[in-house]
Amino acid sequence: MIASLRAEALKSRKRWANWILFGILLLALLAFGYVLTYIILKNPPRNFESRIPASVLKRQVFPENLLPNVLSSVSTIGAAIMIILGSLSTASEYGWLTVQTILIQKPGRRAVLSGKLLNLAIITLFIGIVALGSAALTSYLLVRIDGGSSSFPSAILLLKGFGALWLQLAVWTAFGMFLGIAFRSTAAAIGGGLTYLFVGEALLAQLFRDTPGVKEFLKFLPGVNGSAVNATFGLTFRGPNANTPPLVDATRGSITLLVYLVLFAVLALVIFQRRDVGGS
Amino acid sequence: MAQALAVETHGLTKRYSTGVLAVNDLNLMVKIGEVYGFLGPNGAGKTTTLRLLSGLLHPTAGSATVAGAAPGTPASLARLGAMVETPAFYPYLSGRDNLRVVARYSGASRSRIEPVLKQVDLADRAQHKFRTYSTGMKQRLGVAAALLKDPALLILDEPTSGLDPQGTVEMRALIGDIRREGRTVLLSSHLLNEVELTCDRVGVIAKGKLVAEGTVDELRARSGGTAVLVRATPLDRAQRLLESFLGTSVRVEDGVLVLSVDPSQAAAINRRLVSEGIDVSELRVSEQSLEAVFLQLTEGPA
Numbered sequence A: 001m002i003a004s005l006r007a008e009a010l011k012s013r014k015r016w017a018n019w020i021l022f023g024i025l026l027l028a029l030l031a032f033g034y035v036l037t038y039i040i041l042k043n044p045p046r047n048f049e050s051r052i053p054a055s056v057l058k059r060q061v062f063p064e065n066l067l068p069n070v071l072s073s074v075s076t077i078g079a080a081i082m083i084i085l086g087s088l089s090t091a092s093e094y095g096w097l098t099v100q101t102i103l104i105q106k107p108g109r110r111a112v113l114s115g116k117l118l119n120l121a122i123i124t125l126f127i128g129i130v131a132l133g134s135a136a137l138t139s140y141l142l143v144r145i146d147g148g149s150s151s152f153p154s155a156i157l158l159l160k161g162f163g164a165l166w167l168q169l170a171v172w173t174a175f176g177m178f179l180g181i182a183f184r185s186t187a188a189a190i191g192g193g194l195t196y197l198f199v200g201e202a203l204l205a206q207l208f209r210d211t212p213g214v215k216e217f218l219k220f221l222p223g224v225n226g227s228a229v230n231a232t233f234g235l236t237f238r239g240p241n242a243n244t245p246p247l248v249d250a251t252r253g254s255i256t257l258l259v260y261l262v263l264f265a266v267l268a269l270v271i272f273q274r275r276d277v278g279g280s
Numbered sequence B: 001m002a003q004a005l006a007v008e009t010h011g012l013t014k015r016y017s018t019g020v021l022a023v024n025d026l027n028l029m030v031k032i033g034e035v036y037g038f039l040g041p042n043g044a045g046k047t048t049t050l051r052l053l054s055g056l057l058h059p060t061a062g063s064a065t066v067a068g069a070a071p072g073t074p075a076s077l078a079r080l081g082a083m084v085e086t087p088a089f090y091p092y093l094s095g096r097d098n099l100r101v102v103a104r105y106s107g108a109s110r111s112r113i114e115p116v117l118k119q120v121d122l123a124d125r126a127q128h129k130f131r132t133y134s135t136g137m138k139q140r141l142g143v144a145a146a147l148l149k150d151p152a153l154l155i156l157d158e159p160t161s162g163l164d165p166q167g168t169v170e171m172r173a174l175i176g177d178i179r180r181e182g183r184t185v186l187l188s189s190h191l192l193n194e195v196e197l198t199c200d201r202v203g204v205i206a207k208g209k210l211v212a213e214g215t216v217d218e219l220r221a222r223s224g225g226t227a228v229l230v231r232a233t234p235l236d237r238a239q240r241l242l243e244s245f246l247g248t249s250v251r252v253e254d255g256v257l258v259l260s261v262d263p264s265q266a267a268a269i270n271r272r273l274v275s276e277g278i279d280v281s282e283l284r285v286s287e288q289s290l291e292a293v294f295l296q297l298t299e300g301p302a
Helices: A002-014 A016-042 A054-061 A063-095 A098-103 A109-146 A155-183 A186-207 A214-218 A222-231 A250-274 B046-054 B095-106 B110-119 B135-147 B165-180 B192-198 B216-222 B235-246 B263-275 B290-298
Strands: B005-015 B021-026 B029-031 B035-039 B061-066 B080-083 B153-157 B184-189 B201-206 B209-214 B226-233 B251-253 B256-259 B279-287
Touching: A002 A109, A002 B095, A016 A054, A016 A063, A016 A109, A054 A063, A054 A109, A063 A098, A063 A109, A063 A155, A063 A186, A063 A222, A098 A109, A109 A155, A109 A250, A155 A186, A155 A222, A155 A250, A186 A214, A186 A222, A222 A250, B005 B046, B005 B184, B021 B046, B021 B061, B021 B209, B029 B184, B035 B046, B035 B192, B046 B061, B046 B080, B046 B153, B046 B184, B080 B135, B095 B110, B095 B135, B110 B135, B135 B153, B135 B165, B165 B184, B165 B192, B184 B192, B201 B216, B201 B290, B209 B216, B209 B290, B216 B290, B226 B235, B226 B263, B235 B256, B235 B263, B263 B279
Parallel strands: B035 B184, B035 B201, B080 B153, B153 B184
Antiparallel strands: B005 B021, B005 B029, B005 B061, B201 B209, B226 B256, B226 B279, B251 B256
């Protein structure tokens, strides 16, 4: 497994697509989640209407709201990027037929996939650290520019928040990886994953969250559980979504996400282990 | 004493989920140290067999032992180098980096990379991206990757496929070098000339079944071996006469009568034709081409 991990690490490091995805994630997080938000709320347009004043809303980019701000970005753009990352890591192997090249080498299939999983876990850890770190730095700079005062959450809370961030990044990456193996096609895996994320789950959760029966079903979806975990790290002011309580509590949300993480990994392994490679 | 075998299959069968029976009850034996040619027309089941031996496919029935262990197990793969179908590598990595990846997966020493690059004559292009490689260079990188873990057994699927004549000659020389290193080579091909020039023994597969096995000379002999060729005038009368004389049908190819008889009968055939007033302008003994043997063997089974 260590041999596979080393091979995967080399491939990941040298693959531009991974760095581009990472760049897009950081850019989206810092530009939309921080800089643009701050600029707009600092000098709101004349027709700006909100029941919460812009001067209060702008505090979402300050250090005190580091965790809810980063986590809300992760549950949308972050999830999409991670699905693409996971899909690329497995489906490209089928596209290039390199899955054959790998499997003809010494490690068995389980070791190959375990190496891939471990590598993705490390990548998501790295992305989580850099995303949180750069968001922290940006929020610090913005509060200094603003001339206000704000402090970061406690170390314990930061650690918990980072755990929630990494768990969600890992779940969506594992989902993408599983789709890549199931579909054996990068386009189908990414298309399927993004359709599920933005059309399937997002629409269901928006439209049917109060419909009896469907509501119970929604409680098992990864995005809904991710939102429940994120709700633990609420804004320091009563935000626009304050009247929409999560469908499940944070503990159940965390456990469900962990179950999904294991489920996607196990399903990917079972398919990868049993499936023929090549031939009609 | 039984000779040690590098590859041994018993009743190996692969039926795809689509219902296609690609390999049918295959019994194959490749001896240690030989270059074994796996010959068959396109779609005969060659690549499927090599995939089964590499552990990429799971057999429907039967068993196989490859380099002393079950196909696809780490024990078997540790002693096996393979290039199955198209050499597939990461397009965004250089040739050298692709070999680094393969070395990491296989546990091969990094110090093997430069020698194998030199062996396949790719050292001066090793820093270029794989996607910029020509077909010949891709094939050579495939062989380099297969050689990286210093394997006892090498499986090469159509190694000269897509190569120009120069590349084909170079690949053949490379296989010769590999054989001289004492490795066992199992190579598949549909190119008869390649197999004839490269292999110690040949197995002919058709419709998933092994239809013949032996040295090229043995296969020739088994399929009629030699023929007597006669150019005579008038041709149709000569044909009728020889059919009644030999008691067998005589075919005509490009204006020449082809007689599948023992060459020792050539003089009698000549006397007979001349005595009947037929002009004989040419009479010679011809070894049957491997191509004819191949067609005879592969068109046989229903």
